[in-house]
Amino acid sequence: xxxxxxxxxxxxxHLKRIENRxxxxxxxxxxxxxVVALIEASSPTWDESNMLLIAAxxxxxxxxxxxxxxxxxxxxxMLSALxxxxxxxxxxxxxxxxxxxxxxxxxxxxxxxxxxxxxxxxAMRSAELYKAKWEDVHLDEARWRISKSKTGAAMDIxxxxxxxxxxxxxxxxxxxxxxxxxxxxRD
Numbered sequence: 001x002x003x004x005x006x007x008x009x010x011x012x013x014h015l016k017r018i019e020n021r022x023x024x025x026x027x028x029x030x031x032x033x034x035v036v037a038l039i040e041a042s043s044p045t046w047d048e049s050n051m052l053l054i055a056a057x058x059x060x061x062x063x064x065x066x067x068x069x070x071x072x073x074x075x076x077x078m079l080s081a082l083x084x085x086x087x088x089x090x091x092x093x094x095x096x097x098x099x100x101x102x103x104x105x106x107x108x109x110x111x112x113x114x115x116x117x118x119x120x121x122x123a124m125r126s127a128e129l130y131k132a133k134w135e136d137v138h139l140d141e142a143r144w145r146i147s148k149s150k151t152g153a154a155m156d157i158x159x160x161x162x163x164x165x166x167x168x169x170x171x172x173x174x175x176x177x178x179x180x181x182x183x184x185x186r187d
């Protein structure tokens with residue numbers, strides 16, 4: 001199993017925090033208090049603290065497996081005891097009818113409005129549209145191929161006829177650019 005790129009970056013960041021704080025100590029010297037101090041000193045969000053604790057647990061599980069330590073120094077550490085209960089997860093943003101009306105009638109450049117409309121109609125992440133190339137947009141087949149996404153798997157996004165029309169307008173505006181949304185000069 002391989003981890004998504006963003007997860008690998010996250011683990012790398014946490015391993016670096018562990019190394020910076022505990023790297024001078026022998027693995028046998030590290031105690032639960034050291035791990036608690038690491039978490040408290042890092043002061044990231046609750047979720048980041050949780051990922052830091054998970055990274056430390058994985059690291060010390062490896063050490064136990066290699067018989068470098070007899071017990072994991074993170075054993076028994078509960079994040080809720082250190083930082084309180086996990087805050088409620090943020091609800092996904094869902095625009096109200098009035099907010100949608102305001103957004104779709106906002107005074108903006110037409111290419112920006114097309115971008116907003118495509119994002120709303122396809123429910124794709126903005127980064128996927130910003131990185132999209134014309135070779136992946138198959139207007140004749142009414143589909144947009146996302147070769148690599150945040151979740152890792154490639155996918156085809158079906159395009160309703162109106163969205164095909166919006167892409168066609170962007171195609172005319174993009175000129176010879178390989179990108180769906182090239183960097184435009186201010187006009």
